[in-house]
Amino acid sequence: MKHEKAKQEFTEFLKKGKNRITPERFEVMEAALEYEGHFGADDLYIVMKNFDSTVSRATVYKTLELLVQCELISKRNFGENTTKYESNFRRQIHDHLICMDCGRIVEFVNSNIKKLPEQISNELGFEVSSHSFNIFARCKDPKNCKYNK
Amino acid sequence: MKHEKAKQEFTEFLKKGKNRITPERFEVMEAALEYEGHFGADDLYIVMKNFDSTVSRATVYKTLELLVQCELISKRNFGENTTKYESNFRRQIHDHLICMDCGRIVEFVNSNIKKLPEQISNELGFEVSSHSFNIFARCKDPKNCKYNK
């Protein structure tokens, strides 16, 4: 069975709060962890609808927030005004470079970034929870950039 | 007269494109550079309305984008789905820590971050334009956090 470990983690998380264990929540969890790449809440809702799910839009939106809190998925924000999510299933922590010409998003891992959030938070008297590091850039080689002429 | 230098820069920038020099645009520029702290486009529109400006909402939204391009203000995004702006008037480049309990935003300057965007962009074959580094954290000392019990 798929995502058995995630299911356990989510169940545990739900029980810790005053949240109920419902089939809808696991349906959303499965779909979110399966999703390739970054997705908006509505994107996921559409995909689920196409697979004949009966889960409502409202439930998708609410469940995604629970999945973020439980760290099974991550919340992202790439400069448009919509929230994107990303499955953490078998992923390591990474950051993003966004091409300002074509919108392409390149993921990268840089070891120098790792300690910064914790270090800076400590200095300022905070307990780090997460970070987001986005680089906005343009293709040097326009041939690689699909919307460059 | 205030913001004389900014006025010159903006004028030059406008001329370089096929943009016209209009009084409305300078009204928005003045208001944006004057604004203390981070603001949404609509926040600025309201403030201007309160000062009996007749500039329309549409013009405010459009002009702010021009001011970003001309680097007189910066575009920010702190995890809600709205665009915030920030005057660059007499400011150095900095990043932000957002308190997840009270929403307070702390600005910081860290020298280790400076070279990273350019270095990473080069490695990936991009030309860096800007970056955003946000740390999401919680107050260690709840007394400092206005919404902590």
Add this chain to the structure above:
DNA sequence: ATTGCTGCAAAACGTTTGCACCTAT
């Protein structure tokens, strides 16, 4: 039995757009 969750539709919110008129060039 209680309290939380669901689905639905409507509302909210920030932002963008179409259009007729106006103004900088």
Add this chain to the structure above:
DNA sequence: ATAGGTGCAAACGTTTTGCAGCAAT
């Protein structure tokens, strides 16, 4: 004269909400 800008209101896309019925505890 012409291309571009403005103000207005309507439209837009995403997200949140209120509510009645339902289901997990």
